Amino acid sequence: MAKAKQSDLLPLSAIRLVLNTCKIDLRPIDHQVSALPDLPDLEYYFVPAEHMALFQAYHRPGKPYKNLKLVNFERPAISLTFFYKHKYQIDRGIKAETALVILQEQRDNLYTRSFLDQLTAGQQRKLQEIDDLIRAIRQAPDQFQFCTSNYEHYYRYWYCSYRFFEDTDQLKTGTANEHMLKHTQRTDDSNTAPIINERLNIIFIDTKYITRPVSYDNKLIDRELETYSDKVSYGTSSLYIRSID
Numbered sequence: 001m002a003k004a005k006q007s008d009l010l011p012l013s014a015i016r017l018v019l020n021t022c023k024i025d026l027r028p029i030d031h032q033v034s035a036l037p038d039l040p041d042l043e044y045y046f047v048p049a050e051h052m053a054l055f056q057a058y059h060r061p062g063k064p065y066k067n068l069k070l071v072n073f074e075r076p077a078i079s080l081t082f083f084y085k086h087k088y089q090i091d092r093g094i095k096a097e098t099a100l101v102i103l104q105e106q107r108d109n110l111y112t113r114s115f116l117d118q119l120t121a122g123q124q125r126k127l128q129e130i131d132d133l134i135r136a137i138r139q140a141p142d143q144f145q146f147c148t149s150n151y152e153h154y155y156r157y158w159y160c161s162y163r164f165f166e167d168t169d170q171l172k173t174g175t176a177n178e179h180m181l182k183h184t185q186r187t188d189d190s191n192t193a194p195i196i197n198e199r200l201n202i203i204f205i206d207t208k209y210i211t212r213p214v215s216y217d218n219k220l221i222d223r224e225l226e227t228y229s230d231k232v233s234y235g236t237s238s239l240y241i242r243s244i245d
Helices: 012-022 049-058 095-118 121-139 219-223
Strands: 043-048 069-070 079-087 090-094 148-150 155-165 174-179 184-187 193-196 200-205 230-234 239-242
Touching: 012 043, 012 049, 012 200, 043 049, 049 069, 049 200, 095 121, 095 148, 148 184
Parallel strands: 043 200, 069 200
Antiparallel strands: 079 155, 090 148, 155 174, 184 193, 230 239
16 A cells, blocks of 8 residues: 655644644534444544634645545534445456465465464364365366455444535535544554554534534524524423514
């Protein structure tokens, strides 16, 4: 995987210092937000819309930074839902020569490990299976079909779905989905220990409407009732009163 240019990376430690001054917590019971992802490799923060200007310099439409995502810049969320998709690839055009290379690499890895440490029973079975497959494919390559896929690794790609006001009068709402950046691991050639590539997400929220439902059918009765200065409740209803200028 190609390394990102330095100009495409930001000093996340400095950005976290800024976030500590303005981030807030959201809770599903108290706010219009679904169950929050609780994963060590998904780093995200909620920032009230009034602090959005602090991150203006990091907003690069069409050329985002590799390690920071402003999920919904200029479109603060009035409700949030998180979900993931099972992302995978499958390549059905694998030739016998390619399959043999893959098998040989796995065999070599197990064989080398056998010199360093005793293989488990499962590893020994796997080594024997690979040997048998290599032998059979070499004898009759046309009798096999091959494909590669990461389907069973069950890689989860997290998304944030959010509603926002599309106009300044707050009369019309829209919905958008954005994928979120995850921390990734890589192994440096000079060190077998995994290196963590940190990546974080910032989600801007409308602090007023994240605490209350906004009708999907654009019934704006909540904002109409806010124009009445006084309210008196009786039974299951309320009387709203305002003066006429």
